[in-house]
Amino acid sequence: MEPPRALLFDVFGTCVDWRSSVARELRALGGRLGLGAVDWPALADAWRGLYQPQMDTVRRGERPWVNLDVLHREALDRVLDDAGLQAVPEAERAELTFAWHRLDPWPDTVEGLARLGRRFLVAPCSNGHIALLVNLSRWAGLRWDAVLGAEIAHAYKPQPAVYLAAVEALGLEPGQVTMVAAHGGDLAAAAGCGLRTAFVPRPAEHGPGGTADPPEQPVDLVADDLLHLARLLGA
Amino acid sequence: MEPPRALLFDVFGTCVDWRSSVARELRALGGRLGLGAVDWPALADAWRGLYQPQMDTVRRGERPWVNLDVLHREALDRVLDDAGLQAVPEAERAELTFAWHRLDPWPDTVEGLARLGRRFLVAPCSNGHIALLVNLSRWAGLRWDAVLGAEIAHAYKPQPAVYLAAVEALGLEPGQVTMVAAHGGDLAAAAGCGLRTAFVPRPAEHGPGGTADPPEQPVDLVADDLLHLARLLGA
Numbered sequence: 491m492e493p494p495r496a497l498l499f500d501v502f503g504t505c506v507d508w509r510s511s512v513a514r515e516l517r518a519l520g521g522r523l524g525l526g527a528v529d530w531p532a533l534a535d536a537w538r539g540l541y542q543p544q545m546d547t548v549r550r551g552e553r554p555w556v557n558l559d560v561l562h563r564e565a566l567d568r569v570l571d572d573a574g575l576q577a578v579p580e581a582e583r584a585e586l587t588f589a590w591h592r593l594d595p596w597p598d599t600v601e602g603l604a605r606l607g608r609r610f611l612v613a614p615c616s617n618g619h620i621a622l623l624v625n626l627s628r629w630a631g632l633r634w635d636a637v638l639g640a641e642i643a644h645a646y647k648p649q650p651a652v653y654l655a656a657v658e659a660l661g662l663e664p665g666q667v668t669m670v671a672a673h674g675g676d677l678a679a680a681a682g683c684g685l686r687t688a689f690v691p692r693p694a695e696h697g698p699g700g701t702a703d704p705p706e707q708p709v710d711l712v713a714d715d716l717l718h719l720a721r722l723l724g725a
Numbered sequence: 726m727e728p729p730r731a732l733l734f735d736v737f738g739t740c741v742d743w744r745s746s747v748a749r750e751l752r753a754l755g756g757r758l759g760l761g762a763v764d765w766p767a768l769a770d771a772w773r774g775l776y777q778p779q780m781d782t783v784r785r786g787e788r789p790w791v792n793l794d795v796l797h798r799e800a801l802d803r804v805l806d807d808a809g810l811q812a813v814p815e816a817e818r819a820e821l822t823f824a825w826h827r828l829d830p831w832p833d834t835v836e837g838l839a840r841l842g843r844r845f846l847v848a849p850c851s852n853g854h855i856a857l858l859v860n861l862s863r864w865a866g867l868r869w870d871a872v873l874g875a876e877i878a879h880a881y882k883p884q885p886a887v888y889l890a891a892v893e894a895l896g897l898e899p900g901q902v903t904m905v906a907a908h909g910g911d912l913a914a915a916a917g918c919g920l921r922t923a924f925v926p927r928p929a930e931h932g933p934g935g936t937a938d939p940p941e942q943p944v945d946l947v948a949d950d951l952l953h954l955a956r957l958l959g960a
Contacts, residue, residue, distance in 0.1 A: 559896075611859060621896030624846060624870045635859045636872040641894070659876070661794075661856030 493723065494686055496660050497606055498615035498638065498653070500671035501623065503695040505603070505614075505716075506593035506630055509534050515589035519582055525575065531697060533573060540565035545617065545646040555644040557619035563587045590618070591625035596692065600631045602716025609725035613638045615656045615669065615680075617646050636660070648679030657685065670719065674705035686710045688719055728958065729921055731895050732841055733850035733873065733888070735906035736858065738930040740838070740849075740951075741828035741865055744769050750824035754817055760810065766932060768808060775800035780852065780881040790879040792854035798822045825853070826860035831927065835866045837951025844960035848873045850891045850904065850915075852881050871895070883914030892920065905954065909940035921945045923954055 502508050512534040520528055544561045547553050566587060570578050578586075606612055614623050614632075616639040623637045636659065640646050643655035657667050664684030671677050672692040681687050688711040691702030713719035737743050747769040755763055779796045782788050801822060805813050813821075841847055849858050849867075851874040858872045871894065875881050878890035892902050899919030906912050907927040916922050923946040926937030948954035 611863075619896075620871055620873075620894040624895060628846075628870065633868065634871075635863065636855055637870075638855075642877060659855040660859060661854075 492666075494610060494668040495662055495666040496611035496613065496635075496657075496668075497688075498613055498656050498667055498669050498680075498685070499603075500647075500669070500673060500676050501614045501616035501618055501626070502593070503692055504670065504672040504690060505599045505632060506595050506626065507694070508538065508590070508593050509695065509697060511593040512537065512589050515586060515592070519578070519586060523578065523582070528573065528575075533569060535696065536569045536572065537562075537565055540568060549646055549649060555640075555646075557641065558590065558617065558622055559587055559619070562590050588625075591622050592629045593626055595630040595632065596715065598715035598717045602718075602720050603632055605720040605725045606716065606723065607633055607635070609723065611635045611660060613656065613660070615639050615647070615653060617652075648675055650679065650683050653680050653683040653685055657683075668710065670716075673703045674707075675703075677705045677709055678707055681707060681709075688713060690715060690719060727901075729845060729903040730897050730901040731846035731848065731870075731892075731903070732923075733848055733891055733902055733904050733915075733920070734838075735882075735904070735908065735911050736849045736851035736853055736861070737828070738927055739905065739907040739925060740834045740867060741830050741861065742929070743773065743825070743828050744930065744932060746828040747772065747824050750821060750827070754813070754821060758813065758817070763808065763810075768804060770931065771804045771807065772797075772800055775803060784881055784884060790875075790881075792876065793825060793852065793857055794822055794854070797825050823860075826857050827864045828861055830865040830867065831950065833950035833952045837953075837955050838867055840955040840960045841951065841958065842868055842870070844958065846870045846895060848891065848895065850874050850882070850888060852887075883910055885914065885918050888915050888918040888920055892918075903945065905951075908938045909942075910938075912940045912944055913942055916942060916944075923948060925950060925954060 499505055513530040516530040516533050544565055548555055566583055613634050613636045616623060619641040620637050638656035638659050640652055643651040645651040657664050668686040668688050669677060669680035670688045670690060672690050677687040677689060687709040689705050689709045690713050693700050693702045711722055713722055734740055748765040751765040751768050779800060783790055801818055848869050848871045851858060854876040855872050873891035873894050875887055878886040880886040892899050903921040903923050904915035905923045905925060907925050912922040912924055922944040924940050924944045925948050928935050928937045946957055948957055
């Protein structure tokens, strides 16, 4: 079988550890405002917990496509209300929304992606918008050939338009492209569009002692991390 | 004055020497097919000469937006006809269209862009589509934070939508972004959208002994090349 020409990457959870990073920013906020004892990782989880339901409102066509800065800010206001943290001022909320532009990579991500990028075209195929991914990639040290994903399709994964727009933007056919993700649903949707698939488990995504989100269907590759994926692909 | 947050670059002519590169590919074709004495740089000029008139058909709304592979191929067929080279077979024409994905950088481009990219967000704002720019950037060694330009706007410079879509994709305001180009018309259009402007003359774009295409309006910066621009911007 011919090697792929390009690799598309899920980012939140697959390339970066959103939970620790967002909890860190929430904790710093708590320190600045003297908010006392709050379970910051749980607050990060609650914030992320609104992510899929919010994107569903776009997926169902109930609202026009808006980017994750808009969705993250709406969700933050709800989560702070629910946690009794109504006192957090507007300027802090605005800044905190950009916590999602400053997510740390997993330990293998930077070197793994750099190796893969020497051999293959690499691009994110994320629900994050271009500005978020540009800032996050600078922060985390991720280098891409292009920034693809939800914004160029004006849709949200797992809607097929997102994968197909990314493949088309690279001038390739779906079978020439491998989707790399830590989430079974993402890989199933990519496979449904004709892409190849590589599963990289990230059991720590939701915290220590967690479990991976494995694919329910066969995938083309399973790798322990991005360095392992690079070895499997000869990169 | 605050420094810019991002630099947007014209690519054809400003970052890469399309004329020499395309002439080289045409000359190689001539060798393969035994076409004899042809003025290959003049053929490259004729090919490029159809570029603006073709994009005009899109700009005027006479056809839906199509990418440069489509426009370059249409133009190639006309240019070969006009040159009496009807014998060039289909497979060669298809491959030759991708000559525009393999353009060499000017001598200062790779290092200049790398330096600028360490300090500022950098992205192409080119009439080239994403796949063309991804391939060209690999070929030439150009590294970007994102690939912006005509494709995400479905318009062609100097239409304002192209500059504005690029600025918006970076999550910035026009005044935070500098357009870098070798062409006065490109800079005038960017300035009309509120962007800052940097002129980099490329007098050799149309061949030895040529002259630059200077701006008719004042620009914010004039640099001899991208290394000089990096020095002017403290990068």
